[in-house]
Amino acid sequence: MTSRVRALFGACAIAALSTPAIAENIVIATVNNGDMIRMQKLTDDFTAKNPDITVEWVTLEENVLRQRVTTDVATKGGQYDVMTIGTYEVPIWGKQGWLVSLNDLPAEWDADDILPAIRGGLTVDGELYAAPFYGESSMVMYRTDLMETAGMKMPEAPTWDDIKKAAEAMTDKDNEVYGICLRGKAGWGENMAFLTAMANSYGARWFDENWVPQFDSEAWKTALDDYLELMNNYGPPGASNNGFNENLALFQTGKCGMWIDATVAASFVTNPTDSQVADSVGFALAPDNGLGKRGNWLWAWSLAIPAGTEKEDAAKKFIAWATSKEYLALVAENEGWANVPPGTRTSLYENPEYAKVPFAKMTLDSINSADPTNPTVDPVPYTGVQFVAIPEFQGLATATGQQFSAALAGNISAEEALANAQDLATREMTKAGYIK
Amino acid sequence: MARAISTRRKATFTLVAWAIGIAIFFPILWTFLTSFKTEAEAIASPPSFLGFAWTTENYSVVMERSNYSRHFWNSVVISVGSTVIGLLIAIPAAWSMAFVPGRRTKDVLLWMLSTKMLPPVGVLIPIYLIFRDTGLLDTRTGLVIVLTLINLPIIVWMLYTYFKEIPGEILEAARMDGASLYNEIIYVLTPMAVPGIASTLLLNVILAWNEAFWTLNLTAAKAAPLTAFIASYSSPEGLFYAKLSAASTMAIAPIIVLGWFSQKQLVRGLTFGAVK
Numbered sequence: 193m194t195s196r197v198r199a200l201f202g203a204c205a206i207a208a209l210s211t212p213a214i215a216e217n218i219v220i221a222t223v224n225n226g227d228m229i230r231m232q233k234l235t236d237d238f239t240a241k242n243p244d245i246t247v248e249w250v251t252l253e254e255n256v257l258r259q260r261v262t263t264d265v266a267t268k269g270g271q272y273d274v275m276t277i278g279t280y281e282v283p284i285w286g287k288q289g290w291l292v293s294l295n296d297l298p299a300e301w302d303a304d305d306i307l308p309a310i311r312g313g314l315t316v317d318g319e320l321y322a323a324p325f326y327g328e329s330s331m332v333m334y335r336t337d338l339m340e341t342a343g344m345k346m347p348e349a350p351t352w353d354d355i356k357k358a359a360e361a362m363t364d365k366d367n368e369v370y371g372i373c374l375r376g377k378a379g380w381g382e383n384m385a386f387l388t389a390m391a392n393s394y395g396a397r398w399f400d401e402n403w404v405p406q407f408d409s410e411a412w413k414t415a416l417d418d419y420l421e422l423m424n425n426y427g428p429p430g431a432s433n434n435g436f437n438e439n440l441a442l443f444q445t446g447k448c449g450m451w452i453d454a455t456v457a458a459s460f461v462t463n464p465t466d467s468q469v470a471d472s473v474g475f476a477l478a479p480d481n482g483l484g485k486r487g488n489w490l491w492a493w494s495l496a497i498p499a500g501t502e503k504e505d506a507a508k509k510f511i512a513w514a515t516s517k518e519y520l521a522l523v524a525e526n527e528g529w530a531n532v533p534p535g536t537r538t539s540l541y542e543n544p545e546y547a548k549v550p551f552a553k554m555t556l557d558s559i560n561s562a563d564p565t566n567p568t569v570d571p572v573p574y575t576g577v578q579f580v581a582i583p584e585f586q587g588l589a590t591a592t593g594q595q596f597s598a599a600l601a602g603n604i605s606a607e608e609a610l611a612n613a614q615d616l617a618t619r620e621m622t623k624a625g626y627i628k
Numbered sequence: 629m630a631r632a633i634s635t636r637r638k639a640t641f642t643l644v645a646w647a648i649g650i651a652i653f654f655p656i657l658w659t660f661l662t663s664f665k666t667e668a669e670a671i672a673s674p675p676s677f678l679g680f681a682w683t684t685e686n687y688s689v690v691m692e693r694s695n696y697s698r699h700f701w702n703s704v705v706i707s708v709g710s711t712v713i714g715l716l717i718a719i720p721a722a723w724s725m726a727f728v729p730g731r732r733t734k735d736v737l738l739w740m741l742s743t744k745m746l747p748p749v750g751v752l753i754p755i756y757l758i759f760r761d762t763g764l765l766d767t768r769t770g771l772v773i774v775l776t777l778i779n780l781p782i783i784v785w786m787l788y789t790y791f792k793e794i795p796g797e798i799l800e801a802a803r804m805d806g807a808s809l810y811n812e813i814i815y816v817l818t819p820m821a822v823p824g825i826a827s828t829l830l831l832n833v834i835l836a837w838n839e840a841f842w843t844l845n846l847t848a849a850k851a852a853p854l855t856a857f858i859a860s861y862s863s864p865e866g867l868f869y870a871k872l873s874a875a876s877t878m879a880i881a882p883i884i885v886l887g888w889f890s891q892k893q894l895v896r897g898l899t900f901g902a903v904k
Contacts, residue, residue, distance in 0.1 A: 201700075219848055219849045223863070224860055224861060224862060224863040224866070224868065225863055225864070225865045225866055226863075226865075226866045226894035229693070233692070248849040249849075250848050250849050250852070250856075250860075251859075251860035251861075252844070252856070252860060253859045253860075253864070254863075254864040255864075256842065256844055256859050256862075259845070260845060263752065263753070263756055263845065267753065267756055267757055267760060268760075269756060269760050269765055270760070270765075271765055271766055271848040272848060276683065381864070383791070389775050435864075436864060436865055437863070437864070437865075437866070437867055440866075440867055441673075441867060443669040444668075444671065444867075445671060445672065445673055447673070454865065456865055460866065460867070465668070466667055466668050466761070468668075604758070
């Protein structure tokens with residue numbers, strides 16, 4: 193071997209040894225919501241603190257993401273190391289053993305600081321299976337200027353009667369101002385999220401203790417009749433096609449007097465860049481009927497690790513960073529306190545700077561007033577406020593939602609919609625073995 | 629009089645054709661216009677058609693947030709790859725069915741087409757498990773295989789229809805002149821069927837480019853094509869219509885340009901044999 197060849201081999205060996213270790217790459221699946229986009233923008237802070245980890249994002253539309261991650265986690269496909277999932281999936285997947293427990297996140301992550309209602313929804317048998325990235329409930333957002341013109345004042349904790357009167361007073365159809373905007377588009381996460389939460393406040397429930405569907409109850413009938421009356425008399429035209437985004441567009445362009453929807457919408461409707469009514473928006477708790485339950489829901493977009501990932505440690509480091517108190521401070525520093533992911537940590541609501549955000553208190557009060565373990569007036573065998581945490585719920589609630597959406601469109605009567613919902617639910621629950 | 633009626637009928641047909649053309653093209657035009665609006669203008673009611681402050685900000689945001697070139701390259705490899713492999717399999721298959729048909733050729737053709745009648749989600753889990761076990765998840769190779777198989781029935785059917793229009797006597801003459809089977813297909817049949825093959829190729833590139841079920845379900849970060857790029861801008865909680873429109877415009881622009889330049893070939897191929 194000539195000296196030149198030997199030198200070449202030596203150089204290669206030195207080069208190989210001096211090459212830095214290849215960074216571990218984690219793949220994160222998420223949705224395209226404003227808070228998630230901010231997280232992606234701030235990823236450099238995480239990689240600067242963890243130079244041995246690189247991050248790759250897969251952002252998908254919510255329904256596509258749900259289908260995609262469900263397939264992957266159920267087949268142990270291993271395509272993702274961190275998944276964005278909601279409070280519906282966490283208890284089901286946790287029980288199946290599809291998620292890694294996060295009980296061993298570092299002490300400074302401070303699990304006790306997570307809002308109890310949110311933490312409860314993400315815990316199964318004492319194991320925390322997902323860390324909340326942002327939490328939300330629902331509340332009333334209303335036009336203070338229209339209420340003032342009508343000579344009315346919205347109570348902080350209104351009843352459904354108050355809502356009806358306010359909707360009537362603010363409706364001015366000639367000028368395309370509609371007293372109330374509510375979800376009408378069919379879907380378990382669309383109209384059924386709203387209607388299930390509304391029905392809870394009327395004393396209705398999906399199932400009794402023996403999993404027998406309850407759509408034939410008087411409480412469901414009253415709830416649906418009131419919903420249809422509100423929307424038919426004071427709602428916008430074509431409301432059976434309206435979901436969150438459509439109502440957001442209507443409210444931001446001044447066409448809704450009131451909108452009962454996710455608390456996360458508060459930052460959109462008060463943002464003067466996008467909203468024409470930013471300086472005249474008030475907030476109130478979701479309405480009740482004096483039965484001890486309000487018509488608000490509870491949801492948390494959360495980060496979880498699928499069982500079977502080979503990069504569990506790196507994934508845990510990322511989750512600990514993205515859901516930490518330091519991350520909230522980082523967002524505040526870069527984007528302002530109004531854009532901090534809401535609804536996850538007690539310490540955020542104790543922060544005097546955050547207390548100045550106009551919707552902060554109402555968001556916290558709304559979240560605290562929802563109880564996923566005890567969501568209805570009468571006892572039920574399930575958990576979840578605007579959903580029932582069983583795998584069959586997605587398909588069943590979407591089919592039921594189509595009935596209620598058809599009733600709103602005027603294609604069938606409320607009685608027919610409820611009877612069809614009862615038949616659908618009875619058939620599905622019998623087939624699934626809940627009803628013997 | 630007859631000429632006057634003919635002119636009036638012509639004008640009516642022209643107007644109807646234009647109206648249908650505009651109606652079909654309008655969503656694409658509206659997407660293109662929305663991509664130059666601000667998010668506030670994108671939801672304005674009544675919407676403005678041209679009288680808004682044009683901005684390219686959405687394109688800047690999309691380019692900053694996403695790796696467009698990677699998605700684009702994945703789309704090119706997957707659509708062209710699956711079409712070329714599909715053609716290589718389909719040309720001999722269609723030749724045999726068109727020129728040496730058996731008793732069951734029609735049944736075979738129908739059976740091939742019947743695979744398109746099964747909803748894709750019905751075979752998602754088996755295919756996902758096969759891909760997981762063979763390491764094909766999130767790879768371009770995996771998608772090329774799946775899209776080749778999915779589009780193969782259409783390619784065979786289209787080529788079979790074109791080949792049937794070619795007189796068998798010409799091929800017979802070539803055979804009598806001593807042409808081998810290979811030479812017969814390559815030097816005699818293929819040149820005569822170029823318009824048909826070209827339109828099949830173009831149509832399948834378009835179908836594969838736009839395929840959204842398998843490309844979304846079998847990819848994650850590495851092999852995701854432009855369909856996943858568009859899906860990443862759809863939001864359940866937030867109005868990002870202008871950015872979604874910018875992403876959609878960027879995703880469909882290459883295929884529209886391709887269709888525009890090859891429209892003559894495409895129309896000629898699709899109407900091949902329609903009028904005798």
